[in-house]
Amino acid sequence: MRAVPEFPILPTVRYLLVQAGEDLCVLPLPRVRRIVRNLPVTPLPGTSPELKGLAEFGGEPLPVLDLARLVGAAPGAAPPHPLTVLSWAGAEGAGELVGLAVDAVIEVVELAAEAVVAAGDGIVQGEATLGERPVRVIALSALGGPPAGARAAAGRPG
């Protein structure tokens, strides 16, 4: 009887694959709460372009961020029905619900931790390849942190 070769079982993480401008990004699935279509957003005057504005969801105020802007992606064609991915940002267990405006939600994917090439401690945690396309791995924990003044002094993450 031949011995069955042992293959290591690599741990994988489930992500939501989204289109943000010209880029593909993956969001950690455990942090995704809901996907909403055509969420009305009220802009705030004087914000940086990453912050699209405020929305209301479930009776709560919801900051809506532009994921393409956050990752520095080139803008894509404006989708006819923009989508907002409601996600928990900030520290694990003490996060804040935010909306991430994206151009499309594609599918749920799995990535092995080894497949992610670290890119830093900003919102783009790393990069990986799905099929033949590069994807940016988003760290929603990095969306918390210091306010704009402190961020400008320390250098902008991401």
Added chain:
Amino acid sequence: MSGERLLLLRRGGGLWGVAQAAVREVARRGRGYRVRLAGEHDLMADDVVGVVADVPVRPAGVVSRYWGEPAGGLAVHGATPLVVVDPERPPRFLRLPRSDETETSDGDDRPTDD
């Protein structure tokens, strides 16, 4: 900040709240309103919506990070999100220079709808 009474204002298409306790006077100014605060700033508003009580206010969180203006918090009135401003440090967008005491009926610095 929950339980505080908030004066709600419209300005620039958005809804804003300021603690009623910090408001000294609301007066017509041109086509809008001047809101005199207890501190060193006044606010300008396109419209005054009214006073609401017991509105849950949550920390501004990520908004503070990307807005660059101090915010007292975020809340919702009806189905409309609003920013609660810090009366000591209101956003520049809402400030009215206190030196401008004139009650104008049609001035260049009147609140606008933009």
